[in-house]
Amino acid sequence: MTSELNFLELFLKAGIVVQIVIVILLIFSIISWAIIIQRSRILTKAIKESARFEDRFWSGEDLNKLYEGLENRRDVLTGSEQIFYVGFKEFSRLKKSNPNAPEAILQGTSRAMNLSMNREIEYAEDRIPFLATVASISPYIGLFGTVWGIMHSFMALSGAKQATLQMVAPGIAEALIATAIGLFAAIPAVMAYNRLSLRMSKLEQNYSNFIDEFTTILHRQVFGKNHN
Template identity: 65%
Template sequence: MTDMNILDLFLKASLLVKFIMLILIAFSVVSWAIIIQRTRILNAASREVVEFEEKFWSGVDLSKLYQESLTRRDELMGTEQIFYSGFKEFARLHKINSPVPDAVVEGATRAMRISTNRELETLEAHIPFLGTVGSISPYIGLFGTVWGIMHAFISLGAVKQATLQMVAPGIAEALIATAIGLFAAIPAVMAYNRLTQRVNKLEQGYDNFAEEFTAILHRQAYNSEMTK
């Protein structure tokens, strides 16, 4: 029984198949870098949602909470950023348009929606690349395999008597491209699905917070109007 040496198969492959293998290896390396980076960012975003909502629903005065957020303006993320954007716009519009509470609340809601979209853009960065890698890597590997097998059979055409022992190494060199393609694609697809699911969950959390905060701002706008 002959031991399979992947490095030896790579070195014996044709130039095009080597190039394809290197592309797939690069895809795999970049994919794992994105998976690790996005996982860390999404973990931090999930913790932020829990921590800020605990503070928000603890009964703290919203003006005081806004001032605390203002001191850390450049560090805000997630629900705290959405809160900051909404309350800032609410306070600004309340000063210049207080007789029309609906307009004030609508402006704050619009600001929160824009902030939510920006947060989601940050969370989703580079994740589509994983989906692309998962989709195309098997086909790139298959192309390398087909090309390698063609190259092996063309080489056999130059000999008078072909044997399995002669054709087997060439086919093995070609098939390794498909194996590397699957090696790149499978983790990328699994990570893409998982990370997309987590982003969708965070998006739902952001939307729920924005809806609840809008209801609070709506009550505040009408209460302040009624007390005048």
């Protein structure tokens, strides 16, 4: 007789409540990994595209020509390209309607770019908070399954004349698997959440810096012409 049990055997021999807990935790883990892979790809792409566009922006290319090039594919713009497109479009519109109000032009342009940035950040960080939820509740769900399973194992001994460790050990092992699955779901989720949050902060800072730098250029344009 062997004392080794594989996961499937532990799962099948566990009570219905413990089985439900394990299934819930496995679903959480699968969803978490799907989010981790998807968001990692999206953030990597966003950071690379941001750097690529800013290199082009600072290459000395005429801003009007840059805007016209983006106009041709405005429906697929993302990140810094979208922020620049929205900002320059609003800047041009305000400059035509309020040519003698440079402060209003800059404020309106900055507001439009910040709204665009917020939409880009919202899209990039979509579903990431779910990882924090999984990280925080999975251990407790697993612990609930374990406590329930152990309690059920000891209650089954109530009618036994002589209780031994050998009688309760299998039930305890089946119950403890819930805690293990809870940690299996929580640990990658919390690590990924922290890493993705740092990358989100970096991306948001990149966008914010670009807005500040672009606004400075537009400031020189409107006030320079206004002073002349």
